[in-house]
Amino acid sequence: MELFEHFDTLLKTFWIVASISSIIFIIQTIMTFIGADASDGVDVDFDGVDAPFQLFSLRNLINFLLGFSWTGISFYNSLTNKTILILVAFFVGVLFLFMFFIIIKQLQKLAEDNTFRIAQTLNKSAEVYLTIPEKKTGKGKIMISVNGSFHELDAMTENDKITPGTLVKIVKIESENILIVETI
Numbered sequence: 258m259e260l261f262e263h264f265d266t267l268l269k270t271f272w273i274v275a276s277i278s279s280i281i282f283i284i285q286t287i288m289t290f291i292g293a294d295a296s297d298g299v300d301v302d303f304d305g306v307d308a309p310f311q312l313f314s315l316r317n318l319i320n321f322l323l324g325f326s327w328t329g330i331s332f333y334n335s336l337t338n339k340t341i342l343i344l345v346a347f348f349v350g351v352l353f354l355f356m357f358f359i360i361i362k363q364l365q366k367l368a369e370d371n372t373f374r375i376a377q378t379l380n381k382s383a384e385v386y387l388t389i390p391e392k393k394t395g396k397g398k399i400m401i402s403v404n405g406s407f408h409e410l411d412a413m414t415e416n417d418k419i420t421p422g423t424l425v426k427i428v429k430i431e432s433e434n435i436l437i438v439e440t441i
Contacts, residue, residue: 268333271346275326278319285316317354324353375434377403378410378427382441385412389419389438399425399438412436 261269328349329342336342378401389397389412397419399412412425413435419425429437
């Protein structure tokens with residue numbers, strides 16, 4: 258701590274804030290990579306706008322403090338007017354928040370739900386894979402592409418027998434996920 262004794266009070270404050278916020282940031286980053294970042298652990302007492310980005314959170318406070326403190330340290334000798342130094346550090350802290358917000362928004366665009374749901378097959382066309390007996394007397398199989406992946410599903414028809422290779426349209430879904438099809 259002898260290093261801090263020769264510093265001005267403002268520079269000491271910047272170093273203390275930078276040290277604490279950097280340690281917390283490193284811990285948050287490690288927790289993120291091991292999957293333990295389900296929430297910030299701090300809830301606010303008011304409801305904000307329904308948004309994927311919560312302005313008042315521990316993570317955002319740390320991001321602001323990182324930008325604020327390290328900017329103050331970096332420009333301490335360059336800017337002689339301490340008021341301007343604090344304003345520039347504050348502006349960079351807000352800029353860190355804004356950049357974090359932009360990064361989160363871009364990452365959320367990458368999220369995609371490709372969960373297969375049988376309801377997605379309604380009114381789509383498919384190809385008969387195994388013969389479908391006439392008038393619901395037995396089940397056959399169809400191959401259908403949903404969200405870019407192929408699925409082999411049980412199918413029945415209310416009409417005549419449908420042979421393999423025939424294109425069909427899914428018209429209904431019966432219990433037990435059996436599709437009712439008709440030829441196109």
